Amino acid sequence: xxxxxxxxxxxxxxxxxxxxxxxxxxxxxxxxxxxxxxxxxxxxxxxxxxxxxxxxxxxxxxxxxxxxxxxxxxxxxxxxxxxxxxxxxxxxxxxxxxxxxxxxxxxxxxxxxxxxxxxxxxxxxxxxxxxxxxxxxxxxxxxxxxxxxxxxxxxxxxxxxxxxxxxxxxxxxxxxxxxxxxxxxxxxxxxxxxxxxxxxxxxxxxxxxxxxxxxxxxxxxxxxxxxxxxxxxxxxxxxxxxxxxxxxxxxxxxxxxxxxxxxxxxxxxxxxxxxxxxxxxxxxxxxxxxxxxxxxxxxxxxxxxxxxxxxxxx
Numbered sequence: 001x002x003x004x005x006x007x008x009x010x011x012x013x014x015x016x017x018x019x020x021x022x023x024x025x026x027x028x029x030x031x032x033x034x035x036x037x038x039x040x041x042x043x044x045x046x047x048x049x050x051x052x053x054x055x056x057x058x059x060x061x062x063x064x065x066x067x068x069x070x071x072x073x074x075x076x077x078x079x080x081x082x083x084x085x086x087x088x089x090x091x092x093x094x095x096x097x098x099x100x101x102x103x104x105x106x107x108x109x110x111x112x113x114x115x116x117x118x119x120x121x122x123x124x125x126x127x128x129x130x131x132x133x134x135x136x137x138x139x140x141x142x143x144x145x146x147x148x149x150x151x152x153x154x155x156x157x158x159x160x161x162x163x164x165x166x167x168x169x170x171x172x173x174x175x176x177x178x179x180x181x182x183x184x185x186x187x188x189x190x191x192x193x194x195x196x197x198x199x200x201x202x203x204x205x206x207x208x209x210x211x212x213x214x215x216x217x218x219x220x221x222x223x224x225x226x227x228x229x230x231x232x233x234x235x236x237x238x239x240x241x242x243x244x245x246x247x248x249x250x251x252x253x254x255x256x257x258x259x260x261x262x263x264x265x266x267x268x269x270x271x272x273x274x275x276x277x278x279x280x281x282x283x284x285x286x287x288x289x290x291x292x293x294x295x296x297x298x299x300x301x302x303x304x305x306x307x308x309x310x311x312x313x314x
Contacts, residue, residue: 141183202230
């Protein structure tokens with residue numbers, strides 16, 4: 001190769017090298033909008049996949065399986081977990097708790113009993129997927145179990161009718177059943193449970209039925225503390241709960257006792273009618289009069305009382 005040809009080759013080669021970075025930059029610049037679109041599509045597809053997975057099995061990382069045959073089964077509890085309580089709906093507008101979470105009649109009562117009447121609408125507390133729709137004659141009666149993406153499962157018992165089907169997706173506030181008195185029940189009410197990995201948590205930790213609201217946007221569950229949280233929640237928001245209770249008193253001798261025993265709080269109080277009770281007997285028991293009972297409950301003196309019925313007495 002002579003000098004002229006060699007020089008020409010070198011010049012062409014150098015020119016090509018000089019041009020290549022600019023061309024590469026142009027190629028990348030032209031590719032950038034396409035990459036952004038692909039990332040946007042990928043993000044949407046990923047979100048859709050997450051939604052599909054949550055629909056198929058909400059909170060799958062906490063639960064071993066999805067099974068329609070059992071109401072609850074214990075699985076491993078996390079040491080701690082932040083439970084999202086936003087986007088909730090109170091399951092009933094009733095503000096009356098007739099039975100607290102905890103020891104009752106020689107056994108553990110693992111939910112709250114809320115006064116409702118037969119036919120009252122019961123709603124899903126959070127969005128989720130219906131896992132169980134069944135009837136249990138000696139227990140929950142007609143009940144529904146919903147698993148939620150926040151990790152909780154909620155149980156609604158003693159209903160007169162279920163309005164949803166197993167594996168159905170529901171949104172917070174959707175009607176899921178009607179109030180009733182089915183199963184092991186002595187009067188129309190809603191038995192409401194909140195469970196995490198099958199373990200019952202006192203719903204009063206999270207739900208304030210008197211104020212028709214959740215307690216906070218989130219609840220920090222701690223495995224070594226939730227039972228104590230439940231006791232305090234009963235004092236704060238249970239039947240005959242004492243509002244304004246000082247959390248510093250959690251270790252007081254009155255912890256776990258009803259406020260009717262531990263405080264003259266002056267709150268509205270209720271009596272659950274037992275078989276064979278009359279207005280006169282109830283009035284004597286609570287140191288009041290039949291006339292006062294009738295006025296408080298807007299009833300007549302000759303009304304026939306039913307076991308399980310709730311009456312105000314103060």
